Amino acid sequence: MNALKGNILYVEPNGDLIIHPNSFLHYDENGILGIFDNALNCEEIEDWGNRLILPSFADMHLHAPQYTMLGMGLDLPLLDWLKTYTFPAEARFKDPEFARPIYRKLALELIGNGTTKISMFSSLHFESTLVLMEEMEKAGLVGFVGKVNMDRNGSEELHESTEESIENTKKWILSCDKFKHIKPILTPRFTPSCTDELMGWLGEVARQTKLPIQSHLSENEAEVQTVKNLHPDCSQYWQTYQKYGLWNERTLMAHCVQSSDDELLAIKKSGVTVVHCPSSNINLFSGFAQVRHMLDLGVKVVLGSDIAGGNHLCMFDNIASAIRVSKARTIIEGPKTQFLTTEEAFFLATGASSSFFGEELPFHQGAPLHAIVLDDALLPNTKELSLKERFQRAIYRRQKDAIMAVYGNNKRLK
């Protein structure tokens, strides 16, 4: 049994910040045993002094190959951006040996930023997808990686036939048994990218294997209109996933910026989880997702960096972005729409994804240890700060070299 000593803070689902000043977080190879005021029976104690010990982050929507185009082309309209940057970048990942050093660097940068849990889109290439899973697992991350399915509306260089998509997805899934902590997730890119036949086949796989599913939903107006034209039988976008069996409590849907109340209620009823991607909401001027309204309705919401539509892997940035997007709605709708508190936005990036992982909440007994240690000793003060103030400042300040240590799945990763 080991212990981390320091100021231990985490946020509960109701947005309450729980504070254990100068305490001991006990854990072993099976996870967290509790938070105590002593280190009785602990073999190894890491004493972090007056620093902050917080849950590490879960980034629940990002496109791994787009790591190479982070921050480029954001002046272009969405379609030009896809054609000029996204599709050519993803096409390069046909070569798994090209992919490996980039995915290794991505894993390191994620951990360096305090992210230890992920749900990722790979490219359509099954071999490079396995490389991505290997590199994520080797680095100590946990979560889900999906080979992308896209048998229509790609580009000449980035395309698979329906048969290729099915065959390669089969091979990919069969190769995933070797991974312990990185699991496969079915990943139809989004409705416009997948024929009905492919969607039907993926739905059947989902039924048989109970694999989780991730895709995009109602990101921008043009996309919603395209989906309407492709599926005139579906009055709403979400039904194009539901009718193929790709819509259940194991489903992650990114964005939902344009979702109507009917769609949000369908999301809630079926237990689908919305991945809010605030940075890309604005970078791609999709709109401002109505996260407060989703939470009020009881919809499950988690956070995603959505690189490279989002431009920061750092989840401190994405938490602050989520607050800003919610404040944008307050500006537009008036004070009746309460913006997200710092604590609520932090929860979206930490405990909110625990149920999707089938785990206890962060820092609760039985949860695996996923934590970061933050140093704020060098920041200037005019008074002694409360731990709540130090927590808020750590989120917004994102100071250089603040992250002293990162723990993922009961091991120190940095």
Added chain:
Amino acid sequence: MNALKGNILYVEPNGDLIIHPNSFLHYDENGILGIFDNALNCEEIEDWGNRLILPSFADMHLHAPQYTMLGMGLDLPLLDWLKTYTFPAEARFKDPEFARPIYRKLALELIGNGTTKISMFSSLHFESTLVLMEEMEKAGLVGFVGKVNMDRNGSEELHESTEESIENTKKWILSCDKFKHIKPILTPRFTPSCTDELMGWLGEVARQTKLPIQSHLSENEAEVQTVKNLHPDCSQYWQTYQKYGLWNERTLMAHCVQSSDDELLAIKKSGVTVVHCPSSNINLFSGFAQVRHMLDLGVKVVLGSDIAGGNHLCMFDNIASAIRVSKARTIIEGPKTQFLTTEEAFFLATGASSSFFGEELPFHQGAPLHAIVLDDALLPNTKELSLKERFQRAIYRRQKDAIMAVYGNNKRLK
């Protein structure tokens, strides 16, 4: 004569990115001599290889004492935020020895982030204001610092009488002769903070000394209403500065989020410069300043971090924020409102303030050398990038330790 060698890039007032690949920026102690393809007659050459050499940043609105509360209290309504954080923090700067190490740290952090030109609010304390000027000048920054005037609507701990304000402002101005690169700027906090008598006196000083002026204008609705009540004779907020002689081509006005077209036209006509503070626009949910519209009208616009209403000193963040605020307006108003390009937003943080400083545009002959060197060699690629792509990525990516060197006023500062 010295030279910097590398890829030299800057943006012109029309938003064009000017690129000199693998070139030599010649300069001496009087400023820039030109950009050439050789280093003839240069004594010292710093070879930055394939790195990017860009103009450094001007942060044209920030509150130095609020550096100590950066990132705190942003869940509070404006008035509570002022009472709980801002006023108590500023009050601590009564003690110049308390102020000195904090202002020294601020100067270092500004330079570390590539900011070499500033226009700053101090607190109301004239001795600490002189300390602030000393520390900024010693670190190598150039620009303006103002002792704040506020003889009403402060707090018990942060208040000066009209007489004190006048006396201390006199003493402060008389002590400023010793500074070479940091100059005094008249700084009525904003109309609600200053009695008519004080405003009148400041206007008279402005007339006699030709000192520049900085203040706040039309930030949020409640403030605009307060000003209306205080000055029933003024139909618009800007007139409360104009009627006292605090409104001319040497005036910086922060925010202007709520400004009507009439106010914007008055700004244009009188040559006042708007300081756009995009991060604080959203953090304090003031609204989304209509920068595109201002530029279309011919209004001069520069950029400010507005710490601690803004939460980042780093101007890369504030440039990206400016783009996001302009995209927020595109989301709301539709594509007829063109968002700022990366180049346009970069110009706001660099060349846009040159005329206020009475200088040539950055990297033009005769301008003082203010530059940063950016390394992007470790970022992953799928193809060879153009210098324009590398420029855009450098802005959005803000990668750790990217800034290799900083030059201010013809000297290397980092």
